Amino acid sequence: MSRLKAMRFEQSEYASLPLLSKETVEKNWIYLFTKRLMDLLGAFLGLLVLLPVFIVVAIFIKLEDPKGPIFFYQTRVGKDGKEFKMYKFRSMVTDAEERLKELIQYNEVSGAMFKMKDDPRITRIGKFIRKTSIDELPQFFNVLLGDMSLVGPRPPLPREVADYTDFDKQRLLVTPGCTGLWQVSARNSVGFDEMVQLDLMYISNRSIIFDIQIILKTVGVLLGSKNAF
Numbered sequence: 545m546s547r548l549k550a551m552r553f554e555q556s557e558y559a560s561l562p563l564l565s566k567e568t569v570e571k572n573w574i575y576l577f578t579k580r581l582m583d584l585l586g587a588f589l590g591l592l593v594l595l596p597v598f599i600v601v602a603i604f605i606k607l608e609d610p611k612g613p614i615f616f617y618q619t620r621v622g623k624d625g626k627e628f629k630m631y632k633f634r635s636m637v638t639d640a641e642e643r644l645k646e647l648i649q650y651n652e653v654s655g656a657m658f659k660m661k662d663d664p665r666i667t668r669i670g671k672f673i674r675k676t677s678i679d680e681l682p683q684f685f686n687v688l689l690g691d692m693s694l695v696g697p698r699p700p701l702p703r704e705v706a707d708y709t710d711f712d713k714q715r716l717l718v719t720p721g722c723t724g725l726w727q728v729s730a731r732n733s734v735g736f737d738e739m740v741q742l743d744l745m746y747i748s749n750r751s752i753i754f755d756i757q758i759i760l761k762t763v764g765v766l767l768g769s770k771n772a773f
Contacts, residue, residue, distance in 0.1 A: 547603075549596060563714060569717045578752055585704075588695070612638045615682055619702060623720070628689075630691070632682055640665040643665055692719060692720050693718075693721045694759060696724055697720050700722060725760040726739045727765065728765050
């Protein structure tokens with residue numbers, strides 16, 4: 545993972561660079577075609593292999609809250625600003641979005657993003673599946689649909705994008721991913737600006753080898769999960 549370890553950034557380094565263009569990030573069609581094939585194969589195999597996990601998690605979610613749904617979706621913003629429904633296992637109470645207004649003052653990360661380590665909206669099973677990132681597994685369906693890739697920037701919420709600068713919007717030039725450079729190298733240990741810079745590092749250095757490196761390192765992050773909440 546030497547390439548990942550070599551990725552270091554200074555805030556001024558990327559803020560001073562010219563903005564990326566759609567033409568620049570889409571010029572390597574061989575990479576994009578191969579990446580899509582890898583996404584389809586990876587998502588299909590992931591769903592097949594992890595089917596027992598889906599069943600067990602669904603049972604526990606229903607045992608804790610029989611009336612609530614097993615899955616939930618959020619509207620997220622993908623490539624070129626297109627909105628889509630991102631699927632997850634439900635890890636929060638059913639009125640989580642309504643209760644967010646009461647908790648926004650306790651946001652523990654900077655910028656256009658909300659994270660709270662001891663979020664009272666999270667259920668008991670939700671704490672476990674979020675800590676291990678199991679709640680993210682239904683995003684394989686989004687990969688099959690083409691809304692997401694296995695590797696890419698985290699797909700933001702519309703309310704987050706509303707606060708984006710032109711610099712931040714460069715994250716939306718590519719298909720968002722289930723995992724990415726930010727997730728495997730920093731996750732909640734850095735703020736929003738640093739996350740954007742890590743995403744731009746990934747976009748500027750994308751390759752199949754780099755994607756495979758990130759996927760492999762994701763396994764280690766899931767086993768440790770020290771920065772997940």
